[in-house]
Amino acid sequence: MMYPAEPYRIKSVETVSMIPREERIKRMKEAGYNTFLLNSKDVYIDLLTDSGTNAMSDKQWAGIMLGDEAYAGSENFFHLERTVQELFGFKHIVPTHQGRGAENLLSILAIKPGQYVAGNMYFTTTRYHQEKNGATFVDIICDEAHDAGLDVKFKGNIDIKKLEKLIAEKGAENIAYICLAVTVNLAGGQPV
Numbered sequence: 001m002m003y004p005a006e007p008y009r010i011k012s013v014e015t016v017s018m019i020p021r022e023e024r025i026k027r028m029k030e031a032g033y034n035t036f037l038l039n040s041k042d043v044y045i046d047l048l049t050d051s052g053t054n055a056m057s058d059k060q061w062a063g064i065m066l067g068d069e070a071y072a073g074s075e076n077f078f079h080l081e082r083t084v085q086e087l088f089g090f091k092h093i094v095p096t097h098q099g100r101g102a103e104n105l106l107s108i109l110a111i112k113p114g115q116y117v118a119g120n121m122y123f124t125t126t127r128y129h130q131e132k133n134g135a136t137f138v139d140i141i142c143d144e145a146h147d148a149g150l151d152v153k154f155k156g157n158i159d160i161k162k163l164e165k166l167i168a169e170k171g172a173e174n175i176a177y178i179c180l181a182v183t184v185n186l187a188g189g190q191p192v
Helices: 021-030 059-066 075-088 101-108 124-132 160-170
Strands: 116-119 136-139 175-179
Touching: 021 075, 059 116, 101 175, 116 160, 124 136, 124 175
Parallel strands: 116 136, 116 175
Antiparallel strands: none
8 A cells, every 4th residue: 555544543633723924924023033932823833843732642631531630649740750760760850841841940950150061052942041040052063963965874963072172171160061962953853
């Protein structure tokens, strides 16, 4: 079969609408061409993120319906805690609503003002949280990542020589941490 059916059924459909082109242009100008300042109701196809924009599976919906939503002492929290401890060996966990919240907590805890964070390019909110908390971001991604037409493997890699140079110039004690994104969005999702 040349075009088999998708191996799933959609569980929920949400209606969206497209505002006229002139109105879209007006809204973008009002937002200063910053997609984070647009209202989601004004966006027809959201290409800003892939976080939480897909239909949920039947098991995800069932999990919501069966979940213990207690404010404290929730069985769902204890299950999450046991799973994270088993998989990663962490004694303590702090759940967050999404990665953006987690990266802000990391930056608050790990950065002392004036330090540097080295990384393989950046994600917009990640860099914002690092800089908001007093760090200077330094891009140490391999040079190949900056050429979209170049066909090489692992364009998301950190350039070790750039990292060594940063350490030599600034001192290891002045580097809060290395932020390694496993798939680099700004380089087209390149792997490490």
